[in-house]
Amino acid sequence: MRKIGIMGGTFDPVHLGHLIIAEAALDAAGLDEVRFIPCGRPYFKDERCDKVSDAEDRLEMCRLAVNDNPRFTVSDIEVKRRGKTYTYETMEELKAEEPDSEFSFICGADSVVSMSSWYLPERIFRTCSILAAVRDDETDRKCFDTEIKKLHHEYGADISLLPVPNIGISSTDIRERIKSGKSVRYLTTNNVIEYIERKGLYR
Numbered sequence: 001m002r003k004i005g006i007m008g009g010t011f012d013p014v015h016l017g018h019l020i021i022a023e024a025a026l027d028a029a030g031l032d033e034v035r036f037i038p039c040g041r042p043y044f045k046d047e048r049c050d051k052v053s054d055a056e057d058r059l060e061m062c063r064l065a066v067n068d069n070p071r072f073t074v075s076d077i078e079v080k081r082r083g084k085t086y087t088y089e090t091m092e093e094l095k096a097e098e099p100d101s102e103f104s105f106i107c108g109a110d111s112v113v114s115m116s117s118w119y120l121p122e123r124i125f126r127t128c129s130i131l132a133a134v135r136d137d138e139t140d141r142k143c144f145d146t147e148i149k150k151l152h153h154e155y156g157a158d159i160s161l162l163p164v165p166n167i168g169i170s171s172t173d174i175r176e177r178i179k180s181g182k183s184v185r186y187l188t189t190n191n192v193i194e195y196i197e198r199k200g201l202y203r
C-alpha cells in the first residue's frame with residue numbers, strides 16, 4: 001500500500017516552512033510521496049480572495065520548489081476545479097482515483113485548530129488520517145492534546161502529532177517583505193524567488 005501525504009494550502013507563495021514540514025512528515029510517517037495541492041479559490045480567505053495570486057502562479061511556484069525532491073509532487077486537482085475549494089471533495093476524489101493508497105493530510109498547528117469549522121469535517125476524517133505539525137514544546141503539546149481528543153471524539157478523527165521545530169516563516173510575511181522591498185532570501189527556494197521577481201508578484 002502506497003502511503004501518500006497531502007499538503008494542502010494557498011501557497012501564496014510556497015516557502016521553506018512548507019517544505020520542512022513535508023519532509024518531516026515523509027520521514028516520521030514513512031510516506032512514499034508528499035503531494036502539494038494548491039487550492040483554487042480558498043473559501044475561508046474570502047476577505048482577501050481577490051488578492052490571492054493566480055492559481056497558475058501558485059501552482060508553478062510549487063512545481064519549482066519541489067523539483068529537486070523525487071518524493072515531492074504537485075497536483076493541480078483543486079486549481080482545475082475552479083469554483084470553491086473543499087478539502088473533503090479533494091480527499092474523496094483522490095481516494096476514488098487511488099483506492100489502494102493510504103492518505104494522510106499534513107497540516108500546521110493553526111489548521112488543526114480550525115478543522116472542526118471546515119466544511120464537512122467528518123468526511124475529511126473518513127478518507128484520511130491527519131499529521132499535525134506542532135512545535136516541539138510542552139505548552140503547545142498540552143493545548144493540542146485537548147483539541148485532538150475533541151476531534152477524535154466528535155468526528156472519529158485519527159490525528160497524530162508531527163513534532164517540528166518552530167519555523168517562523170509565513171507566506172504573509174514573505175508578501176509583506178517583497179512589498180516593502182526587503183529580502184526574502186533563505187525563506188523560500190531560489191527558483192521561487194526568481195519566479196516572483198520575473199513575474200513581478202506581490203509588489
Ligand code: ATP
Pocket residue numbers: 008009010011012017018021106107108109110111133167168169170171172173
Ligand atoms: P498565509 O500567511 O498566507 O496564511 P501560510 O504561510 O500559513 O500562508 P498556507 O498556504 O496557508 O501558508 O499553509 C499551508 C499549510 O502549511 C497549513 O497547514 C499551515 O498550517 C502550514 N504552515 C505554513 N507555514 C508553516 C510553518 N512555518 N510551520 C508549520 N506549518 C506551516
Ligand code: MG
Pocket residue numbers: none
Ligand atoms: Mg496560513
